[in-house]
Amino acid sequence: xxxxxxxxxxxxxxxxxxxRRQRWMGWLVAPIWVPLAAFxxxxxxxxxxxxxxxIRQTYRELRQESNAPLLVCANHLTLIDSFLIALALSGSFRxxxxxxxxxxNVPEESNFAxxxxxxILAYLGKCVPxxxxxxxxxxxxxxxxxxxxxxxxxxxxxxxxxxxxxxxxIEATGAGWGVGRIVSAVEGCRVLCVYMRGxxxxxxxxxxxxxxxxxVSLACIEPKxxxxxxxxxxxxxxxxxxKLSELEAEYFSRRKVNPSTPETxxxxxxxxxx
Amino acid sequence: MEQSEIMGNVVKIxxxxxxxxxxxxxxxxxxxxxxxxxxxxxxxVDVVIAFEDEFDIEIEDEDVDSVNSVGDAVxxxxxxxx
Numbered sequence: 001x002x003x004x005x006x007x008x009x010x011x012x013x014x015x016x017x018x019x020r021r022q023r024w025m026g027w028l029v030a031p032i033w034v035p036l037a038a039f040x041x042x043x044x045x046x047x048x049x050x051x052x053x054x055i056r057q058t059y060r061e062l063r064q065e066s067n068a069p070l071l072v073c074a075n076h077l078t079l080i081d082s083f084l085i086a087l088a089l090s091g092s093f094r095x096x097x098x099x100x101x102x103x104x105n106v107p108e109e110s111n112f113a114x115x116x117x118x119x120i121l122a123y124l125g126k127c128v129p130x131x132x133x134x135x136x137x138x139x140x141x142x143x144x145x146x147x148x149x150x151x152x153x154x155x156x157x158x159x160x161x162x163x164x165x166x167x168x169x170i171e172a173t174g175a176g177w178g179v180g181r182i183v184s185a186v187e188g189c190r191v192l193c194v195y196m197r198g199x200x201x202x203x204x205x206x207x208x209x210x211x212x213x214x215x216v217s218l219a220c221i222e223p224k225x226x227x228x229x230x231x232x233x234x235x236x237x238x239x240x241x242x243k244l245s246e247l248e249a250e251y252f253s254r255r256k257v258n259p260s261t262p263e264t265x266x267x268x269x270x271x272x273x274x
Numbered sequence: 275m276e277q278s279e280i281m282g283n284v285v286k287i288x289x290x291x292x293x294x295x296x297x298x299x300x301x302x303x304x305x306x307x308x309x310x311x312x313x314x315x316x317x318x319v320d321v322v323i324a325f326e327d328e329f330d331i332e333i334e335d336e337d338v339d340s341v342n343s344v345g346d347a348v349x350x351x352x353x354x355x356x
Binding site: 132133135136137139140162175176177181184185228229230231233234237 | 308309315316317318319320322323326332333334335336338339340341342
């Protein structure tokens with residue numbers, strides 16, 4: 001199934017060439033943009049992540065303990081979630097040493113590839129833009145790129161909800177089946193579910209507030225389904241969304257017990273650096 | 275099953291997900307499911323599963339890649355019924 005998937009739309013060879021070229025270009029410029037992005041997030045915007053050392057250790061162990069493909073699936077509340085998650089999972093130096101551990105992203109084309117400059121930056125920044133509501137062939141091409149790179153041992157980050165949650169909570173009903181399709185096509189695919197939320201993030205926004213402090217929860221699962229075809233794919237998507245919803249419920253239950261919320265935590269307070 | 279019968283059932287299944295009801299009034303084989311009928315792309319999976327249940331067929335993920343219009347859906351279902 002995996003090979004058949006990767007061969008639909010663009011040919012498998014074409015995907016290989018496109019991917020190899022983009023990865024190489026991204027690797028070339030990574031020593032410039034990766035540290036700059038880390039500096040910008042941690043110093044200029046003063047973002048902080050709780051338990052950063054533990055989060056990075058978990059991600060490192062997941063990468064080291066198995067060669068099985070790893071897909072990162074996260075909730076989505078701001079436009080820069082993918083940057084924040086990437087820099088929560090690992091430090092910029094480690095990404096330069098192990099470039100394949102820096103996740104590829106699938107941003108909405110109208111947000112990140114809407115001008116020539118943005119298209120270049122997205123290209124160099126390991127992005128495969130997708131057009132929401134695009135033709136099925138366009139969507140299939142992007143999914144096949146992700147399937148291909150996971151099979152190569154690289155990491156991809158996707159947002160199963162398909163966009164920023166308009167209600168500020170995981171939108172289970174908004175989840176498509178793209179993520180399930182990726183998982184079903186990649187044998188032995190592990191899914192690292194990431195729930196990330198800033199303490200002041202009540203609903204979706206373009207940016208978190210300056211000095212925001214983020215809580216990140218991780219859970220690694222291996223979704224399986226007895227069903228076949230599209231039904232099986234939807235089942236896999238639902239398992240991932242359910243796990244994210246669980247992480248969200250745990251976050252809010254912790255917050256209720258220990259409300260280190262906007263009332264008690266000032267933006268920019270000391271904590272681990274992104 | 276005749277194509278017109280399949281078409282009728284396809285439109286019936288699509289109806290609850292259609293946001294542009296004007297387009298539904300003049301639906302044809304060329305009508306785009308996403309662009310014209312404004313069906314949410316995330317909900318396409320539910321539509322396809324409803325096709326499976328209604329016509330007692332199994333549709334693979336890759337089959338859906340060729341479905342952009344109502345006519346594409348009718349063609350896909352016809353091929354599965356043959």
